[in-house]
Amino acid sequence: MRNEEMLLVPGPTPVIDAIYDAMASETRGHTDPRFVAIFKHAIEQTRQLFQTDGEVFVVAGSGTTAMEMALVNTVAAGEKVLVVSQGYFGDRFIQLGEAFGIEVDVLQSEWGKQVAPAAVEKKLATGQYKAVTITHADTSTGVAADLDALVPVVKKHGALVILDGVCATAAMEENMSKTYGHPDYKIDVVLTGSQKAIGVPPGLAIVAFNQAALAARKQLGRIPAYYCDINNWQPIMQDPGKYFATPPVNLIYAYEEGMKLVLAEGLSNRYVRHTAFGKAVRAALTEYGMKALAEEEAAASTLSCILYPDGVDDSAFRAALAKKGIIVAGALAHLAGKAFRIGHMGNTTEEMLKKAIELIGDTLNELGHPVDSAKAVERFNKEVLTSV
Numbered sequence: 001m002r003n004e005e006m007l008l009v010p011g012p013t014p015v016i017d018a019i020y021d022a023m024a025s026e027t028r029g030h031t032d033p034r035f036v037a038i039f040k041h042a043i044e045q046t047r048q049l050f051q052t053d054g055e056v057f058v059v060a061g062s063g064t065t066a067m068e069m070a071l072v073n074t075v076a077a078g079e080k081v082l083v084v085s086q087g088y089f090g091d092r093f094i095q096l097g098e099a100f101g102i103e104v105d106v107l108q109s110e111w112g113k114q115v116a117p118a119a120v121e122k123k124l125a126t127g128q129y130k131a132v133t134i135t136h137a138d139t140s141t142g143v144a145a146d147l148d149a150l151v152p153v154v155k156k157h158g159a160l161v162i163l164d165g166v167c168a169t170a171a172m173e174e175n176m177s178k179t180y181g182h183p184d185y186k187i188d189v190v191l192t193g194s195q196k197a198i199g200v201p202p203g204l205a206i207v208a209f210n211q212a213a214l215a216a217r218k219q220l221g222r223i224p225a226y227y228c229d230i231n232n233w234q235p236i237m238q239d240p241g242k243y244f245a246t247p248p249v250n251l252i253y254a255y256e257e258g259m260k261l262v263l264a265e266g267l268s269n270r271y272v273r274h275t276a277f278g279k280a281v282r283a284a285l286t287e288y289g290m291k292a293l294a295e296e297e298a299a300a301s302t303l304s305c306i307l308y309p310d311g312v313d314d315s316a317f318r319a320a321l322a323k324k325g326i327i328v329a330g331a332l333a334h335l336a337g338k339a340f341r342i343g344h345m346g347n348t349t350e351e352m353l354k355k356a357i358e359l360i361g362d363t364l365n366e367l368g369h370p371v372d373s374a375k376a377v378e379r380f381n382k383e384v385l386t387s388v
């Protein structure tokens with residue numbers, strides 16, 4: 001790998017040489033048949049990823065663009081959305097809704113915990129909600145949503161399930177053909193970005209709409225969007241040789257390469273691998289007196305938000321760790337300074353995480369917090385083995 005540093009922030013995530021090489025291929029015109037073939041393949045791979053009977057959209061943008069596309073194409077001004085929020089990124093849907101005059105209700109869990117399905121049920125019983133947004137893995141807290149519990153509740157009440165997969169897609173199951181207890185109970189929209197568990201550089205917004213969600217778009221007529229209006233993109237997704245707005249040609253090369261790796265590894269293998277990584281990283285860090293914010297049953301397999309033991313200074317820790325080539329992220333909002341966030345997803349390998357655990361221990365020792373790195377690495381190895 002030609003990376004000089006180990007990028008363990010919860011996105012962007014490590015990019016590997018094959019993806020860099022693809023990205024550095026010659027830029028061609030967006031209607032050049034050689035590019036169109038690659039774009040077409042990328043769209044096909046995205047369909048395989050989500051297994052949807054509907055339509056996928058791959059456009060230039062970030063995860064937030066994808067969130068906007070999901071919401072504005074399904075819910076009109078004045079209609080109601082329930083935001084199930086397990087942290088900072090869940091809350092982003094509140095602002096998005098407000099920007100478009102959508103009525104937003106929120107169920108916000110205590111940071112580190114899940115929103116109880118019973119609370120969602122109770123809320124949905126009080127009124128007509130067009131859609132419910134669920135963040136699959138909230139990147140601020142490391143809390144995962146329990147889709148098996150939430151999807152049936154939402155569908156029973158006739159609302160659309162909009163799933164934010166930005167920090168989960170390709171690492172945690174998001175199968176849109178999967179039924180949740182009833183043949184009609186399925187995830188309606190999944191939105192994601194290229195730079196997290198998919199492991200491609202940032203810059204692509206990816207959204208999948210099932211037939212029910214496409215029907216919702218149809219019903220809306222004109223919407224307050226142009227670039228984000230899926231009606232403008234649908235002809236391009238069906239025939240990538242057509243033009244609406246210039247696709248990011250080199251990023252599409254990178255994404256197509258990244259998706260080849262995702263599908264070659266196999267989705268179910270990836271779910272198992274990420275589960276093992278999450279468990280092993282969190283267990284190993286407890287050897288240092290560190291503790292995950294999320295309860296283990298609710299913990300995301302893609303990233304963890306880790307509380308410092310008493311007396312560890314956040315900036316000093318992250319700066320010293322960065323000097324050793326390991327980059328982790330600070331925590332957000334009221335957790336800033338009290339925790340750090342570590343990604344363990346995408347192209348990240350067991351070897352990399354082992355090294356990171358060791359160097360985190362070395363860093364703590366340097367900062368005057370004596371810990372046993374070897375023991376933590378041993379714990380990591382053991383947990384990885386028992387989880388796979």
Ligand SMILES: *Cc1c(COP(=O)(O)O)cnc(C)c1O
Nearest residue numbers: 062063064089137139166167193
């Ligand atoms: C990163 C992230 C986003 C925002 O994505 P951007 O690419 O930064 O716009 C949204 N939701 C979740 C869950 C995320 O992890």
